[in-house]
Amino acid sequence: MERVPITRAGYENLKKELVNLKTIERPQNIKAIEEARAHGDLSENAEFDAAKDRQAFIEGRIQELGYKLGNADIIDPDTLPKDKAVFGCTVILENVDTGEEVRYQLVGPDESSIEQGRISVSSPLGKAIIGKKPGDELVLQAPGGKRCYELVEIL
Incomplete structure (x- = not known):
């Protein structure tokens, strides 16, 4: 099951x-x-x-x-380790090109809502974040071209 x-x-x-x-x-x-x-x-x-x-x-x-x-x-996000990104955690990403910071919680597909800052772990960005540690860079192939982010913090 x-x-x-x-x-x-x-x-x-x-x-x-x-x-x-x-x-x-x-x-x-x-x-x-x-x-x-x-x-x-x-x-x-x-x-x-x-x-x-x-x-x-x-x-x-x-x-x-x-x-x-x-x-x-x-999954209770409060019990999760803060050393790497896992389901349920909240991360702060910085766009390497613009310096803009965004905050997302990694959730399941039924819970995702970009307006509320919740992205699915099965989305391209979610998949790129999983397993990363603070300081790691992630590259996302977006419709408008490549986007590079740094994982700043896991909350």
């Missing part, structure tokens, strides 16, 4: 989504299917087709979340 690394906050967000799907989305969808069915001929009933599609999405997502939560390996 594959363990899925996740932060405590990410785990709680997935749990909230699962509860929402089971207690709100699913019952609303069942009601929408019943209402669409009441309109008669199902062969040309767009509302019915849309509700059935939504039902398939909801059920698939419930199964996916159940798997991820059941196999979650919750």
